[in-house]
Amino acid sequence: MQDVTEQPSALRWYYEGLAQNTYRAMKCHSCGGYTFPPTGCCEHCGSWEVEGTELSGKATLLFATHNISPACHPRFEKIAPYVYGHLVLKEGPVVQAIILGVEAKPDALRALFERGPVPAQAETLKMDDLPVIVFRIAG
Ligand SMILES: [Zn+2]
Incomplete structure (x- = not known):
């Protein structure tokens, strides 16, 4: 290692x-x-x-879905199920990240999809090891 x-x-x-x-x-x-x-x-x-x-931490959520089960990496099992999505940052880069502010359920994700692009703000998710950048959407 x-x-x-x-x-x-x-x-x-x-x-x-x-x-x-x-x-x-x-x-x-x-x-x-x-x-x-x-x-x-x-x-x-x-x-x-x-x-x-x-x-700035400001972004626009373009697409979101829920994770498959089990979580993609053992470090995320504690927070599963969760939503992840593709966002474009205000400064230009496109990222994939965990999305907070929406339930990982089909009805909630359909309603989010129907809203179209949604503003989102970066937050830090504290983990046992390294922190993770996540984005929260307004409700
Ligand atoms: Zn360059």
């Missing part, structure tokens, strides 16, 4: 921010794109000229 101290610094910086309810990404000096979660280079153009920045 890899020593945690050998992880890329961008990843450590991301998780340290997440634990403090801040959502960190890299912004590219070459193309202006955001890379989220942050890495050492731009996911859009490949440039290494990136700089750490904080995201």
Whole structure:
């Protein structure tokens, strides 16, 4: 197993921010794109000229469904069943994340679908190990 101290610094910086309810990404000096979660280079153009920045946490939920059972990873079994979805962040990146504010039931998901794109706000879900970014929709 890899020593945690050998992880890329961008990843450590991301998780340290997440634990403090801040959502960190890299912004590219070459193309202006955001890379989220942050890495050492731009996911859009490949440039290494990136700089750490904080995201607003604002997003629009495009699509949501409930998880399959069992949860996709043992660390998520405690919170299953849950809803996950695709969101576009205000700053541009598209992410998949757990969605709070809607029940993981077919009727609730149908009603959400019929609402169309829904505003969402990032939150940090504290886990036993690493924190997880989730998004809450307005009810
Ligand atoms: Zn770029």
